[in-house]
Structures are given as C-alpha cells and as structure tokens.
Amino acid sequence: MTGTDHDYLTDLARRLRASGVPEQQIDTTVRELSDHLDHSGATAEEEFGPLAEFAGQLGARGERSGSAPETAPDADAEEWRWSADIYLDVELLNRYGDQGWEVDRMDRIGRFVARRDRDRAMRWEYRREVVPRRRRNDSAAELAPEGWEPCGHWGHIAYYKRPLSVLVGPDAEVTEPPSGPLPRFFLSRQTKNMMVVGLVGWAILAVLYLLNRTDTGMWIGAAVGGVIGGIAAVIGVRNDLRKRTGAPRRAADGSLEEGGAGSA
Amino acid sequence: MATDRRASWLKGVLDLLVLGCLTDGESYGYEIAKRLDEAGLGQIRGGTLYPVLNRLETAGLVEAEYRAAERGPGRRYYRLTAEGRHGLSEQAAAWDEFHATTRAVLGSPTKGTML
Known part of the structure; x- marks a missing residue:
C-alpha cells in the first residue's frame, strides 16, 4: 500500500x-x-x-x-468470508443459513461476508435472482413484502435473504450452532469438469501447434470451433444461472425439502 | 455519536413500538417495519425486527398464525394478546413518565441556551 x-x-x-x-x-x-x-x-x-x-x-x-x-454485529460475533460457484451458492447459503450464518454483503472480490452471533443465532434463508443492474431496486421492492432483503450482488446475479422467522417464528432460533472451522472456497463438480475440458482443449491446441503450425485451414477450423464452444458455454451458464431462482421450498416446520434450494 | 444514541433509544423501546403497531389489529412483519419507517424511525431490518417479534411471542404478548394465501405469498400474522395489551398500556405509561422526567431535566431548548 x-x-x-x-x-x-x-x-x-x-x-x-x-x-x-x-x-x-x-x-x-x-x-x-x-x-x-x-x-x-x-x-x-x-x-x-x-x-x-x-x-x-x-x-x-x-x-x-x-x-x-x-x-x-456484536463484538463477539463470528465473521466468515467464503465463495462458491453458481452451482453450489444457493444450496450452501441455505445450508449455512440454517446454522445461523447471515450474509451481510458481498465484498469486492465476490466473497460472501457472513456473520453469526452464537448467543442469539437465528436461521436465515436465501434466494438468487438474475436481475439487470437497472432493475435491482425494482426487484428488491417486489420481494420486500415477502420479507426478502438484498444481501449482495455480483454482476447480474443478486442475492436476497430473510430470517426464517418470517415463516416459523421462534422455531427459527438456532439453539446450538455448530462450530467451525469452515472452508472458504467451494467448487462444484460441474465447474471442475468445465476446467478439465478447458485444459484439455488448450492442450490439444498446443499439440496441433507443435505438429502443424502452418496449416491455415486447420487454424480457421479451430477458431470457428472455439467461438461455437464459447457461445455454447455462455448459453449453458446463463441457463444454469436461471435455474434455482426463487424462494427455497420448505416443509411446514421450516426444514429444506430435498432439492429445494430454489425452483427451476 | 448522534446515530449511536438514536440507535440505543430505539433499541430500548422497539418492543413497545412493535406492540403499538398491533393495537389497531393484526399485522405482519413487513407491514410493521413499513409503518415504523413511515413514522420516521428508519428502516428496521429483518435481523432486528424478527428477534423482537419472537421474544414477544415467546412471552405471550403477541400470538401469531401463518396463513397461506391463494394468490401471493403466505404470511405470519401477529396480533396482541390480552396480556400484550395490558403490558403495552403499562409500559407506555412508564415511558411517558420517563420522557416527562427527562424533559424536565433537559428543559426547553430556550431554557437550555439561557443556562
């Protein structure tokens, strides 16, 4: 500095x-x-x-x-910063929200800044929406009557939280919060697979370059393939992002239903 | 400093304000927070409001019922119990007395400048 x-x-x-x-x-x-x-x-x-x-x-x-x-935050409140990819974020937010972690905001490098006061922890639930920046305030206003409050955004992805007490009252209190240590970074199987595919693609390109660097037709083919692959990847990620938006599905006692971290 | 003091005042009286919002009939969390905001008390976030509502419910001063709606979201409605109504009336009187005592010590703004 x-x-x-x-x-x-x-x-x-x-x-x-x-x-x-x-x-x-x-x-x-x-x-x-x-x-x-x-x-x-x-x-x-x-x-x-x-x-x-x-x-x-x-x-x-x-x-x-x-x-x-x-x-x-109370002086004794715990703070935990963590990040996850789009395939795990909602599921983990709700899992740790059930343990009393309240996300206060996202920091500038995209990590969730979560706090928990162990003496008076209560359960939180989370949802994710894909919202253009200019509509962020409108979206927050639409969700507010259901008790949702914004708790962070990253590009067009907006996260919202609400205390589970909105649905189940005092039953949302966490009597014995589980303790850490907690991991700081979560990568899903999908993201790992995409990284492997990307690495293999680059490796193939490197081999082709070493074997035949002067074949213009091959390089044009590789470029077209790269563009098509890139577009397919962007469309795939966009579709995945739009899945699991909305409120989590919960049973009457407030517990998460299987696969209920968000609706498709 | 001014913000800290105002926050402390609000913290001390928020449960009474919430009970006060229920004197005209049942209401739900968002509506209570909105009413307090419109009264000039600032935005009360869920992490502040719901622990108060939970404490009031556990103490039997309010009772709550979750109602699913045919259209739109289900909501947990709160209403004052007889005990809550009595507690509010008693505590509001105590607050008035405290306010009057404080006011008497502080004096009017004009009196303050003369001292």
Whole structure:
C-alpha cells in the first residue's frame, strides 16, 4: 500500500467520522479496505473511485445501519468470508443459513461476508435472482413484502435473504450452532469438469501447434470451433444461472425439502 | 455519536413500538417495519425486527398464525394478546413518565441556551 493510499484511507475515516458512522464500524471498514488493497495491488483511487463519492456511499450505509440497532454485529460475533460457484451458492447459503450464518454483503472480490452471533443465532434463508443492474431496486421492492432483503450482488446475479422467522417464528432460533472451522472456497463438480475440458482443449491446441503450425485451414477450423464452444458455454451458464431462482421450498416446520434450494 | 444514541433509544423501546403497531389489529412483519419507517424511525431490518417479534411471542404478548394465501405469498400474522395489551398500556405509561422526567431535566431548548 502506497503513501497515497494511506492518505486516502485516513481521509476516508475522517469523513465517515464526520458522517456519524460509529468508530468501531470505521475501524473495521478501513482495516478491510487496507487488506483488500494489499492483496489486489491496485491503488485506492482505482479500486474504490473518487474519495468523496466513496465516503458518501459508505456514510449513507453507516447511517442506515445505525437506525437499526440490533443489526450491528456484536463484538463477539463470528465473521466468515467464503465463495462458491453458481452451482453450489444457493444450496450452501441455505445450508449455512440454517446454522445461523447471515450474509451481510458481498465484498469486492465476490466473497460472501457472513456473520453469526452464537448467543442469539437465528436461521436465515436465501434466494438468487438474475436481475439487470437497472432493475435491482425494482426487484428488491417486489420481494420486500415477502420479507426478502438484498444481501449482495455480483454482476447480474443478486442475492436476497430473510430470517426464517418470517415463516416459523421462534422455531427459527438456532439453539446450538455448530462450530467451525469452515472452508472458504467451494467448487462444484460441474465447474471442475468445465476446467478439465478447458485444459484439455488448450492442450490439444498446443499439440496441433507443435505438429502443424502452418496449416491455415486447420487454424480457421479451430477458431470457428472455439467461438461455437464459447457461445455454447455462455448459453449453458446463463441457463444454469436461471435455474434455482426463487424462494427455497420448505416443509411446514421450516426444514429444506430435498432439492429445494430454489425452483427451476 | 448522534446515530449511536438514536440507535440505543430505539433499541430500548422497539418492543413497545412493535406492540403499538398491533393495537389497531393484526399485522405482519413487513407491514410493521413499513409503518415504523413511515413514522420516521428508519428502516428496521429483518435481523432486528424478527428477534423482537419472537421474544414477544415467546412471552405471550403477541400470538401469531401463518396463513397461506391463494394468490401471493403466505404470511405470519401477529396480533396482541390480552396480556400484550395490558403490558403495552403499562409500559407506555412508564415511558411517558420517563420522557416527562427527562424533559424536565433537559428543559426547553430556550431554557437550555439561557443556562
């Protein structure tokens, strides 16, 4: 992190303080941003944008959380950051939501930032929707009457959460939350298969290049095949994304039905 | 600092506000949160509201019933019990007394500037 980045974060903390954001929240935010800059190698201005604008966004978020006293994480609350691909995300969100993990947001590198207060954990459920950015607010407003709140987005993928108490009341409390340690990255079989297919494709291309690098017709064929394969992959992922949107299917006692992490 | 203080006030009185939202009849979580927001108390998120509703239900101050709808989502409706109505009336009186005491110590804004 450069001296300019340090000045950026110092000035950011000063502005947040002036906006009335609690000191503990400012410390956490600045520490997270500093860690992120150390990992990304980018400058603060490149990564977060103009200081005044960024401070305004964070200040507004701090003000909102200040109006809801018990949503502020307890000092003893556990925090867990994790990520998963689109084939596992909804299933895992609901599995760990059942253990009391509440996703607060997604960080800038696409990880779910989840918190749990072990002394008063309650079950959460999650859903995923594919929503164009311009429709994100409309989508949140449509789902709000059912108790859903936005808890993160990544491109056109938006995630929503709600306490299971919306459906089952006090039965949604988690009396004995299971303890960690918990993994930080989940890859589905589908994604692993796609990675293998991709690697094999590149390996074949490399062999062909070594055997016959001057055959123009073959390279045109390979390029056309690559484009068709790419389009097929994009369509496949889009279709997969649209599956498992909507609310999870649950039994009367609030337990997830088999394959009920979302409806097709 | 101002935000922290307001949050503490709200935390101390949120259960009464929720009970107050039910005096005119049954309601559900989203509607209660919306009413509190419209009253100027800010957006109360599910992670804040539902633990309060659960505590009130466990204490027998409200009773709840989940009703599936023919069209649209099913909802868990809350209504005041007789005990809840009595508790609200008692605690609202205590709040008024506390407010009056605080007001008397703080004085009017004009009086404050004269001190």
